[in-house]
Amino acid sequence: MDRFLIVSTDGHAGLPMERYRDYLDSKYHAAFDEALPIQREMTRQAEEFLLLSDFNDKWREDAGDGLAGAWDGSVRNRVIDADGVAAEVLFPDGITEMNAPPFGAGLALKPWGIDPELQWAGARAHNRWIAEFCKEDPVRRIGLAIVLMLYDVDEALREVKWAHENGLKGILIPPLMGDKDAYNHPKYYPIWEYCAENGLVVHTHSGPSPDYDYTLPGAIGVFVTEFAWWAARPLWFLIFGGVFEKFPKLKFALTEVSEFWIPHMLELMDVRASVKHTSGKLGDFRSHLTMKPSEYFRRNVWVGASALFDEGSTAVRHEIGIENVMWGTDYPHPEGSWPHTKEKMEAYLKGVPENELELMLSGNAVNCYDLDVDKLNVIAERIGPVRSAFA
Amino acid sequence: MDRFLIVSTDGHAGLPMERYRDYLDSKYHAAFDEALPIQREMTRQAEEFLLLSDFNDKWREDAGDGLAGAWDGSVRNRVIDADGVAAEVLFPDGITEMNAPPFGAGLALKPWGIDPELQWAGARAHNRWIAEFCKEDPVRRIGLAIVLMLYDVDEALREVKWAHENGLKGILIPPLMGDKDAYNHPKYYPIWEYCAENGLVVHTHSGPSPDYDYTLPGAIGVFVTEFAWWAARPLWFLIFGGVFEKFPKLKFALTEVSEFWIPHMLELMDVRASVKHTSGKLGDFRSHLTMKPSEYFRRNVWVGASALFDEGSTAVRHEIGIENVMWGTDYPHPEGSWPHTKEKMEAYLKGVPENELELMLSGNAVNCYDLDVDKLNVIAERIGPVRSAFA
Numbered sequence: 001m002d003r004f005l006i007v008s009t010d011g012h013a014g015l016p017m018e019r020y021r022d023y024l025d026s027k028y029h030a031a032f033d034e035a036l037p038i039q040r041e042m043t044r045q046a047e048e049f050l051l052l053s054d055f056n057d058k059w060r061e062d063a064g065d066g067l068a069g070a071w072d073g074s075v076r077n078r079v080i081d082a083d084g085v086a087a088e089v090l091f092p093d094g095i096t097e098m099n100a101p102p103f104g105a106g107l108a109l110k111p112w113g114i115d116p117e118l119q120w121a122g123a124r125a126h127n128r129w130i131a132e133f134c135k136e137d138p139v140r141r142i143g144l145a146i147v148l149m150l151y152d153v154d155e156a157l158r159e160v161k162w163a164h165e166n167g168l169k170g171i172l173i174p175p176l177m178g179d180k181d182a183y184n185h186p187k188y189y190p191i192w193e194y195c196a197e198n199g200l201v202v203h204t205h206s207g208p209s210p211d212y213d214y215t216l217p218g219a220i221g222v223f224v225t226e227f228a229w230w231a232a233r234p235l236w237f238l239i240f241g242g243v244f245e246k247f248p249k250l251k252f253a254l255t256e257v258s259e260f261w262i263p264h265m266l267e268l269m270d271v272r273a274s275v276k277h278t279s280g281k282l283g284d285f286r287s288h289l290t291m292k293p294s295e296y297f298r299r300n301v302w303v304g305a306s307a308l309f310d311e312g313s314t315a316v317r318h319e320i321g322i323e324n325v326m327w328g329t330d331y332p333h334p335e336g337s338w339p340h341t342k343e344k345m346e347a348y349l350k351g352v353p354e355n356e357l358e359l360m361l362s363g364n365a366v367n368c369y370d371l372d373v374d375k376l377n378v379i380a381e382r383i384g385p386v387r388s389a390f391a
Numbered sequence: 392m393d394r395f396l397i398v399s400t401d402g403h404a405g406l407p408m409e410r411y412r413d414y415l416d417s418k419y420h421a422a423f424d425e426a427l428p429i430q431r432e433m434t435r436q437a438e439e440f441l442l443l444s445d446f447n448d449k450w451r452e453d454a455g456d457g458l459a460g461a462w463d464g465s466v467r468n469r470v471i472d473a474d475g476v477a478a479e480v481l482f483p484d485g486i487t488e489m490n491a492p493p494f495g496a497g498l499a500l501k502p503w504g505i506d507p508e509l510q511w512a513g514a515r516a517h518n519r520w521i522a523e524f525c526k527e528d529p530v531r532r533i534g535l536a537i538v539l540m541l542y543d544v545d546e547a548l549r550e551v552k553w554a555h556e557n558g559l560k561g562i563l564i565p566p567l568m569g570d571k572d573a574y575n576h577p578k579y580y581p582i583w584e585y586c587a588e589n590g591l592v593v594h595t596h597s598g599p600s601p602d603y604d605y606t607l608p609g610a611i612g613v614f615v616t617e618f619a620w621w622a623a624r625p626l627w628f629l630i631f632g633g634v635f636e637k638f639p640k641l642k643f644a645l646t647e648v649s650e651f652w653i654p655h656m657l658e659l660m661d662v663r664a665s666v667k668h669t670s671g672k673l674g675d676f677r678s679h680l681t682m683k684p685s686e687y688f689r690r691n692v693w694v695g696a697s698a699l700f701d702e703g704s705t706a707v708r709h710e711i712g713i714e715n716v717m718w719g720t721d722y723p724h725p726e727g728s729w730p731h732t733k734e735k736m737e738a739y740l741k742g743v744p745e746n747e748l749e750l751m752l753s754g755n756a757v758n759c760y761d762l763d764v765d766k767l768n769v770i771a772e773r774i775g776p777v778r779s780a781f782a
Binding site: 055056059096181182184185186212213216217218219220221222223224225226229236237239240241242258260261264267268269271272273279280281282283285286288312334335 | 573
């Protein structure tokens with residue numbers, strides 16, 4: 001094949017707000033009707049405050065009608081064809097500020113400030129829709145269920161099973177734990193076990209952050225400094241908590257956190273797990289682990305490298321693990337590579353050996369999500385970027 | 392001089408719990424008498440749970456009566472003489488688990504779970520005592536006041552002024568902000584301004600962390616992975632908040648966070664402050680800054696490098712800034728270099744050029760705290776480590 005197979009491990013899909021109503025249990029319709037204008041107004045304010053209108057207007061102009069691919073399958077296939085992408089992992093929040101599930105069940109998934117029952121209702125509405133959306137084209141669409149596992153574990157486990165039975169390939173969990181039991185709590189074992197046994201990939205995605213006061217100077221600077229840390233934070237609860245030790249087949253994907261700092265995180269955890277004199281007074285916290293933190297990372301963790309992928313990411317691919325890095329386009333978010341994915345790939349990956357490109361552009365994703373590579377190659381032969389462009 | 396002048400920028404001092412009573416306003420005596428047995432019991436439980444008794448017993452045996460230097464000035468001078476140290480910056484929590492100020496006013500300084508009035512009473516009791524302790528030997532003892540600046544700013548400012556008027560050289564502030572206004576809030580300007588104008592150094596010190604559930608597996612691993620981040624976190628609120636831009640003479644010291652990861656933190660902030668495409672949708676958050684984050688760091692921030700100082704720290708001294716790293720012994724904490732400071736210095740600093748050693752061992756501290764180097768040299772000539780040992 002003279003083209004590369006591309007699997008984007010960071011795509012976003014979501015209905016226009018009002019259309020989530022059809023996927024909600026009817027008992028939540030009244031609450032939905034009440035919340036919709038509030039959600040619209042909050043979105044408008046956030047956009048006004050955070051998303052500079054000149055930036056956004058220009059971006060929308062460039063994007064044209066491609067944005068409707070957030071919910072329209074035929075537009076989506078046309079757009080990703082043009083972008084050279086054969087398949088995508090689909091997170092919620094299609095267009096960040098316009099297509100989030102209701103009741104705080106979008107990417108942020110904060111376990112505070114919202115009624116858990118309503119948040120679950122919003123999550124289920126999205127899960128039903130995304131399952132339907134993926135069934136339209138199961139080869140190209142790798143869907144994730146939103147699972148609010150910090151609340152009742154039995155309820156969360158039922159949703160995980162529903163997701164698996166309905167063709168979804170993974171779950172998105174809240175990275176921020178608030179005052180809920182953290183991810184090193186044994187009560188979550190049944191969820192990790194089910195995901196491990198059934199090949200469901202557990203995800204966090206950047207974006208969620210504490211409630212900064214955005215009216216204060218530099219708050220956005222604080223956000224951009226911390227956002228990747230918050231998304232990655234569950235990892236050290238899982239690693240030191242012995243979860244990957246107990247469930248060696250569990251797969252975890254960390255998405256859109258940028259890559260250059262990940263080797264630092266691995267070094268930090270390894271150093272912290274090994275220092276003796278200075279941590280002697282804290283007792284033994286390592287004997288339940290048989291490997292170094294970075295070794296669990298390389299066995300159990302994948303990086304959905306999108307949006308912020310640049311020369312810096314290419315430079316550290318071996319330090320992260322060449323079998324752990326997966327390309328993503330972040331379509332249809334403005335910070336991603338779409339609609340210039342091929343040009344960005346060429347700019348940032350030129351000169352990388354072909355076998356490494358194959359791993360990062362799709363091979364690792366095929367392994368992580370257990371994809372049907374033969375069917376995907378048929379698509380790639382038609383729309384994938386030509387290999388010679390990267391030589 | 393054939394010996395080095397050593398200034399330890401991380402020492403701890405504190406009274407045996409019951410003796411703080413004499414430094415409390417009498418209206419808090421009843422609350423103190425009620426709290427004392429509870430504090431003792433919590434300390435005992437924490438020690439039982441976290442501080443393995445075999446580790447601690449052995450350490451106490453080695454330490455002998457040197458531990459009384461936590462509150463006894465003559466013991467302290469004898470001990471630091473033997474350790475080769477001419478002067479020390481003094482944080483609270485003399486022996487971590489036995490000499491903390493009352494009412495949660497020890498190192499942790501959590502702005503939750505304690506009545507602010509009582510916490511202030513505990514902080515003032517310590518401040519009165521440490522001011523007295525430093526006046527006994529003002530050349531060798533560099534005292535810090537505990538300032539609970541997340542509560543009422545006017546009250547905090549009064550304490551800062553009291554500290555300056557009573558010979559203290561800096562303040563220790565809470566690194567964890569809880570739900571209080573963060574350090575990028577303009578309401579704190581009067582405190583930064585007073586500190587900048589009067590040369591008071593603002594400190595955070597590692598140790599404070601969120602309320603992990605220590606009964607869960609791996610909780611200590613999470614703590615050791617995160618503790619330095621929590622201590623350093625106020626920095627990016629100050630940097631991106633424009634505080635160092637507005638108060639260019641403000642001095643900030645970050646203490647006992649280990650050093651090897653600091654260049655990563657600087658790189659992270661610089662990258663975050665410079666990326667354009669991916670953060671375009673977030674609007675402008677940089678135009679109020681005239682320098683890169685790492686440049687503010689090198690101008691305004693010092694690192695109290697103690698306890699975890701090792702080959703890794705020596706290796707990154709230039710990446711942090713050779714004029715920003717200050718040695719510390721962490722006496723009398725078990726994780727520090729005392730009573731083997733000279734041996735550790737030789738092990739970790741051997742081969743470092745002499746001018747760089749001078750900066751890290753005392754020169755930078757002399758500049759940061761504006762110390763009387765002539766008087767200190769008289770002491771160093773008697774007790775400092777001989778220069779030839781590092782050649």
